[in-house]
Amino acid sequence: xxxxxxxxxxxxxxxxxxxxxxxxxxxxxxxxxxxWYEREQLMEAIRVAHYPEKPSRLQTAYxxxxxxxxxxxxxxxxxGDRVYCVQVADDLAPQHHAFMTCLPPISDLTDxxxxxxxxxxxxxxxxxxxxxxxxxxxxxxxxxxTQEFLLHADMFExxxxxxxxxxxxx
Numbered sequence: 001x002x003x004x005x006x007x008x009x010x011x012x013x014x015x016x017x018x019x020x021x022x023x024x025x026x027x028x029x030x031x032x033x034x035x036w037y038e039r040e041q042l043m044e045a046i047r048v049a050h051y052p053e054k055p056s057r058l059q060t061a062y063x064x065x066x067x068x069x070x071x072x073x074x075x076x077x078x079x080g081d082r083v084y085c086v087q088v089a090d091d092l093a094p095q096h097h098a099f100m101t102c103l104p105p106i107s108d109l110t111d112x113x114x115x116x117x118x119x120x121x122x123x124x125x126x127x128x129x130x131x132x133x134x135x136x137x138x139x140x141x142x143x144x145x146t147q148e149f150l151l152h153a154d155m156f157e158x159x160x161x162x163x164x165x166x167x168x169x170x
Contacts, residue, residue, distance in 0.1 A: 042104065051120075
């Protein structure tokens with residue numbers, strides 16, 4: 001089974017299910033007043049027109065395949081969130097591997113150009129504290145929580161101390 005890391009503000013326990021489509025439901029329910037509504041509408045329009053075989057960002061669950069990438073997201077965007085180790089419930093469900101750091105806006109490119117790069121996964125953009133091209137996986141499968149990975153800001157004084165034992169998953 002494919003494993004990775006999912007961030008959310010919700011308190012979850014091993015065995016809980018994260019259904020696909022939460023991000024999309026938040027975006028669509030909030031509408032144009034959501035900070036990322038226009039970006040997500042553009043991403044969806046480009047996907048439908050040019051990459052219809054790829055799953056919609058609005059109808060998928062997201063996770064990071066590498067702990068470093070989950071930490072990058074946590075440090076730069078959501079220190080209030082919890083980080084969970086997850087397994088994909090259905091490995092055969094449609095997926096898209098992309099670089100989360102390759103989302104509009106990016107200097108010197110139009111938002112449309114960036115959207116095409118995102119769907120083709122052919123442009124690595126580094127941002128934030130770790131200066132990494134943060135990979136994310138979108139899946140139409142539910143995610144199964146296996147354990148919580150506890151984070152705190154002190155961990156980043158010496159990143160070499162950060163580790164996780166994925167062998168303990170249930």
